Amino acid sequence: MIAEHLPALQVVVPLLSAPAIVLVRRHRAAWIIATVTSWAALAMAIVLAMRVADLGTISYAIGSWAPPWGIEYRVDALAAFVLVLVSLMGALAMPYAKVSIAAELPEEQEYLFYAMYCLCLAGLLGIAITGDAFNLFVFLEISSLSTYVLIALGRRRQALSAAYQYLVMGTIGATFYVIGVGLLYLMTGTLNMADMAQRLAQVDELRPLIAALAFITVGIGLKLALFPLHQWLPNAYTHAPSVVTAFLAATATKVSVYVLIRFYFTVFAQTPRLHDLPFRELLMLLSVVAIVSMSLVALFQDELKRMLAYSSVAQIGYITLGISLTSPSGLTAATTHLFNHGVTKGALFLLVGVVALRCGVTRLSQLSGLASRMPVTAFGIVLAGMSLIGVPGTAGFVTKWYLVRASLERGSWWLAALVVATSLIALGYVWRFVETAYLKEPDAELPRAGEAPLWMLIPALLLVASCVYFGLETSFNVGYVGEAVRLLVRQGGA
Amino acid sequence: MNIASHYAYAVTIFLMVAGVFIVIARGNLVKKLIGLSIFQTSVYLLYIAPGKLIGGTAPIVAPEFTVYSNPLPHVLILTAIVVGVATLALGLAIVVRIREAYDSIEEDEILAADQAEDERQRS
Numbered sequence: 001m002i003a004e005h006l007p008a009l010q011v012v013v014p015l016l017s018a019p020a021i022v023l024v025r026r027h028r029a030a031w032i033i034a035t036v037t038s039w040a041a042l043a044m045a046i047v048l049a050m051r052v053a054d055l056g057t058i059s060y061a062i063g064s065w066a067p068p069w070g071i072e073y074r075v076d077a078l079a080a081f082v083l084v085l086v087s088l089m090g091a092l093a094m095p096y097a098k099v100s101i102a103a104e105l106p107e108e109q110e111y112l113f114y115a116m117y118c119l120c121l122a123g124l125l126g127i128a129i130t131g132d133a134f135n136l137f138v139f140l141e142i143s144s145l146s147t148y149v150l151i152a153l154g155r156r157r158q159a160l161s162a163a164y165q166y167l168v169m170g171t172i173g174a175t176f177y178v179i180g181v182g183l184l185y186l187m188t189g190t191l192n193m194a195d196m197a198q199r200l201a202q203v204d205e206l207r208p209l210i211a212a213l214a215f216i217t218v219g220i221g222l223k224l225a226l227f228p229l230h231q232w233l234p235n236a237y238t239h240a241p242s243v244v245t246a247f248l249a250a251t252a253t254k255v256s257v258y259v260l261i262r263f264y265f266t267v268f269a270q271t272p273r274l275h276d277l278p279f280r281e282l283l284m285l286l287s288v289v290a291i292v293s294m295s296l297v298a299l300f301q302d303e304l305k306r307m308l309a310y311s312s313v314a315q316i317g318y319i320t321l322g323i324s325l326t327s328p329s330g331l332t333a334a335t336t337h338l339f340n341h342g343v344t345k346g347a348l349f350l351l352v353g354v355v356a357l358r359c360g361v362t363r364l365s366q367l368s369g370l371a372s373r374m375p376v377t378a379f380g381i382v383l384a385g386m387s388l389i390g391v392p393g394t395a396g397f398v399t400k401w402y403l404v405r406a407s408l409e410r411g412s413w414w415l416a417a418l419v420v421a422t423s424l425i426a427l428g429y430v431w432r433f434v435e436t437a438y439l440k441e442p443d444a445e446l447p448r449a450g451e452a453p454l455w456m457l458i459p460a461l462l463l464v465a466s467c468v469y470f471g472l473e474t475s476f477n478v479g480y481v482g483e484a485v486r487l488l489v490r491q492g493g494a
Numbered sequence: 495m496n497i498a499s500h501y502a503y504a505v506t507i508f509l510m511v512a513g514v515f516i517v518i519a520r521g522n523l524v525k526k527l528i529g530l531s532i533f534q535t536s537v538y539l540l541y542i543a544p545g546k547l548i549g550g551t552a553p554i555v556a557p558e559f560t561v562y563s564n565p566l567p568h569v570l571i572l573t574a575i576v577v578g579v580a581t582l583a584l585g586l587a588i589v590v591r592i593r594e595a596y597d598s599i600e601e602d603e604i605l606a607a608d609q610a611e612d613e614r615q616r617s
Contacts, residue, residue: 157595
């Protein structure tokens with residue numbers, strides 16, 4: 001009985017716990033509600049994923065209004081995969097937040113953080129689960145508005161200007177998306193994605209479709225920090241509270257990538273005339289520029305958080321590169337990297353947050369000899385860094401493998417060479433950390449604080465362990481994705 | 495194609511471009527938000543104008559009416575308006591906080607203050 005309503009509960013539970021937290025106000029109670037919500041969301045996402053694997057796509061009519069007239073929640077393999085990623089990151093971020101947020105925010109503001117986090121979680125889960133293009137916009141704005149607040153909670157005043165910058169860029173992005181959806185609605189008279197895909201096949205006029213595709217690509221491109229629309233990201237990630245950075249880096253941009261895949265491979269799947277346009281080549285070009293230039297920029301950053309932020313833009317380039325290859329192995333690489341990079345970057349940002357808490361600084365030039373003060377943390381960063389490079393045996397390698405395979409299948413050996421060469425740049429910036437932390441004498445000014453509390457260390461190390469686990473045992477991140485990709489390819493590829 | 499029958503689109507596009515232009519060209523944070531608001535408003539028009547049929551009535555089925563306007567865009571835009579109000583409110587709230595922290599709401603002055611602080615930390 002209750003299992004029937006899981007798709008709705010997945011979104012409603014986090015959505016309702018936000019006002020509950022605001023009513024309770026006590027910081028400890030707020031933390032308990034947020035943590036229970038996150039773990040409940042994870043449990044629901046896993047049950048949904050298993051049901052999808054057994055029974056196929058689940059369709060849920062909100063308020064029993066039959067689709068395409070009512071809003072449909074549609075959980076297919078890809079949506080379930082994204083749900084698991086988002087709720088997993090939330091479930092691990094909450095124990096970490098207990099100590100981290102207490103250290104970074106005044107006690108009377110803590111409940112606001114937890115309320116905003118729950119709203120953000122509801123928005124991100126909603127984006128993944130909904131099958132309605134306009135409903136997606138609403139969830140996009142729920143998650144974005146709460147994200148702006150979360151970033152503005154950062155301790156230094158730069159957090160405010162970073163949040164403002166993101167608010168302006170993010171709103172322009174979301175509005176571009178609505179313009180695109182509006183044009184599609186004018187052409188088809190429906191907002192249900194599956195219905196829209198069928199009706200688009202009968203539309204004769206090509207020009208509005210091109211405009212809609214362009215508006216949606218640019219709008220979502222702003223949200224997922226597609227080069228050159230990434231300017232908001234480094235500042236936002238650098239100045240937000242540590243746990244916010246880790247949660248957003250692992251989920252927000254990934255969910256936007258999911259939206260892009262959804263539109264390219266579901267909504268525009270049955271309009272083959274669009275496939276002749278050079279969208280694919282354009283996306284490939286932007287991805288390549290993103291990977292090369294942002295990896296190089298990351299190499300020269302002193303601030304550890306900023307380095308990882310630029311590396312994120314480069315890693316998103318790998319994902320969009322996989323999408324632009326439009327082959328089954330390219331898509332496998334892209335969707336697998338959603339998960340692999342989410343786990344890897346989440347681990348790295350959580351560990352950098354640990355360093356920030358204990359040492360008070362995150363600049364490489366001030367962290368000499370970190371490994372002798374915090375051996376476990378430093379080792380964790382190196383392990384997760386290896387996954388970022390793509391060393392065999394880590395999650396990052398699985399993606400690179402599929403990406404190289406997809407490039408070779410397409411006959412572009414230069415692309416394969418590029419993927420390998422840019423991994424070397426990643427090796428460069430991870431090595432800068434190794435050199436600072438292990439090979440230099442401890443800085444006299446570096447506080448002898450020791451390791452962080454277990455509340456923070458355990459979630460971070462669990463993520464580091466999963467970087468290795470998902471590199472060796474790929475039945476979930478590749479096996480499950482394989483099913484999702486088969487579904488997408490069957491629907492036709494844009 | 496009749497230009498006069500498409501004037502709603504012309505207004506929409508003018509508002510759209512004007513809004514984005516203000517966001518890009520103005521350095522004052524409040525003015526930027528005004529531009530952003532105008533940009534969002536243009537989208538309301540994009541949805542609502544095509545939903546209206548000349549001579550159409552509200553979609554209440556009655557024997558003397560045969561032409562109805564589409565009510566769905568109104569409902570969608572009602573939601574979008576709420577989102578727009580929330581964005582504007584949050585944006586203004588952040589500007590107030592920025593004014594307290596930087597004592598300025600001019601983009602270039604804030605940027606200069608940030609850079610100066612970065613330099614101080616590095617040295």
